[in-house]
Amino acid sequence: MALSPKLELRQSQSLVMTPQLMQAIKLLQLGNLDLVAYVEAELERNPLLERDEGEDRPVAVDGATLAAEREAAPGPASDFDGGLTVEPDAAGDFAPDAPEIGLDTAFESASPEIGDRLDADFSNVFQDDGAPEPMDPTRLVGETWSQTSNRGGSGGDEDYNLESYVAAEISLADHLAEQLALAVTDPMRRLIGRYLIDAVDEAGYLRTDTASVAEKLGAPLEMVEAVLALLQGFDPPGVCARDLAECLRLQLEERDRFDPAMRALVDNLALLAKRDFAALRRLTRVDDEDLADMIAEIRALNPKPGNAFGTTLVQPVVPDVVVRPGPDGGWLVELNSETLPKVLVNQTYFARVAKNAKGDKDKLYLSECMQTANWLVKSLDQRAKTILKVATEIVRQQDAFLTHGIQHLKPLNLRMIADAVGMHESTVSRVTSNKYMATTRGIFELKYFFTSSIASSEGGEAHSSESVRHRIREMIEREPADDVLSDDTIVKMLxxxxxxxxxxxxxxxREAMNIPSSVQRRREKQALV
Structure with missing residues (x-):
């Protein structure tokens, strides 16, 4: 058979991943806080978008209403009723139609690894010929404090706030550097101290060895060791330690409690972790009462002394969905409208600017802004509806958990929810990622409600793995000191x-819940008796 080049025409259907489609997929899997940041960036980038300053209108639905709508629907539930079409205004046809593709199809067909949508370069659109001249830092030289502060507070370009300086937390490195400046006057030793301080992590541990520091700085090893010993005497106690044992030793020395028995206990922390109290008694040569007091002293120490300085602010979890009891005895599911961003498309501004558009580049830019703005508004609305639909079905499936507790948590997977709401599993997976639900029993991630199943020994309904974990924890917490439950005994009871x-x-x-074995639990409970 001879091989030769030839031309062929073929017809095929494929999904084109447009920037708008990527945007819709990205918005679906963002949490509320990330979504707010994304919308704020779009508001700065797109002049046709503006915030909706109207009253909050929470979207809410109960399980019965959603079930009735799903039964009345002729086919599978759809997330979006068609593609987006941007209508041109009277001044001209500047907004071309977007591809006729629904967001449901996009969510089901696209893979989670799709990147962020393409960023358009609008750097040539806004031109500010009268931009202020950059400020020369040398102008501030010689100014008094009052002059600088008065100019900053007079409404100029500088955003100066004295309270931010007063309330700022000092970092561990700054705290150690202040003590170093007072304790060391020799420039060489101060340089070594600064280098060692820079190698201290947030927990207060030194993450380098003195030999490498001496080699890099060209300093004698004895001098580096002496500077490190000086730093280890700084506040907080235990700082600049190279391991946990040294950290505990420094704190015990500061309390004048590092005697030979305590040294033997600190040198054998592995036995303490295993709760091998018999071996610890032999090494420390103390009785049970003294060993218990020594262990209590060890537990009172701070294993991470650096965490008290410049700690990172922990962002509290903001629920995306709120579930509360309904008046009819059911559950009312609603979106958290307080954190849900609301944007509008300024059609009036678009029409006014479009009339003055002269070049093709300006018209193309306006059409892209209008198309992007409409897609963002509809994507946010569709995202809210999709999350509400999935959350409502999860509440319906886990009604027993909300009513009676974790013992009644049912096994659940993505396919069960996807079949119930008429979506693809990938869509449900994106909806439940980084989303949280506030219930009467606390705030839970939506992924928490999806657990594997454990078969029933009597052929009945399967049990959730999470409820089984909770049952195992309760059994171990209730066990007496003289009758510790082994894993075989727990299996028999289950x-x-x-x-x-x-x-x-x-x-x-048991290991996933950080519960020690029956041998270690028996040793610990007998030592506490």
Whole structure:
């Protein structure tokens, strides 16, 4: 058979990943805080977008209403009723139609690894010929404090706030550097001290060795060791330690409690972690009462002394969905409208600017802004509806958990929710990522409600793995000191309760909950008696 080049025409259907489609997929899997940041960036980038300053209109639905709508629907539930079409205004056709593709199809077909939508370069659109001249830092030289502060507070370009300086937290490095400046006057030793301080992590541990520091700085190893010993005497106690044992030793020395028995205990922290109290008694040569007091002193120390300085602000979890009891005995599911961004498309401004557009470049820019703005508004609305639909189905499936507690958590997977709401599993996976639900029992991530199932030993309904973990924890917490439950005993008790589980599964769940073995628990409880 001869090989020769030839031309062929073929027809095929494919999904084109447009920037707007990528935007819709990205918005679906963002949490509320990330979504607010994204919308703020779009408001700065797109002049046709503006915030909706109207009253909050929370979107809410109950389970019965959603079930009735789903049964009345002729086909699978759809997230979007068609593609986006931007209508031109009377001045001209500057907004071309977007591809006729629904967001449901996009969410189901696109992979989660799709990148962010393409950024358009609008640097040539806004031109400010009268931009102020950059400020020369040398102008501030010689000015008094009052002159600088008065100019900053007079409404100039500088955003000076004295309260931000007063309330600022001092970092661990700054705290150590202040002490170093007072304790060391020799320039060489001060240089070594600054280098060592820069190698201290947030927890207060030195993450380098003195030999490498001496080699890099060209300093004698004895001098580096002496500077390190000086730093280890700074506040807070235990700082600049190279491991946990040294950190505890420094704190005990500061309390004048590092005697030979305590030294033996600190040198054998591995045995303390294993709760091998018999071996610790032999090494420390103390009785049970003294060993218990020494262990209590160890537990009172701070294993991470640097965390008290310049700590990173922990962002609290903001729920995306709020679930509260309804008046009819059911559950009312609504979106958290307080954190949900609301934007509008300024059609009036678009029409006014479009009339004055002269070049093709200006017209193309306006059409892209209008298309992007409309897609963003519709994507936000569709995102809210999709999250509400999935959350409502999760509440319907886990009604027993909300009513009676974790013991009644049902096994659930993505396919069960996807089949119930008429979506693809990938869509449900994106919806439940980085989303949280506030219930009467606390705030839970939506992924929390999806647990594997453990078969029933009596052929009944399967049990959730999370409820089984909770049952194992309760059994261990209730065990007496003279009758510690082994993994085999826990398996036997669970099978008597109708849960078919293997011993290795019990051991895996116990280790995942950081619960020690029965031997270690027996040693610890006997030492506390």
């Amino acid at each position: 099978r008597e309760a109708g849960i078919d589980i293997a011993r290795r599964t019990v051991a895996k769940y």
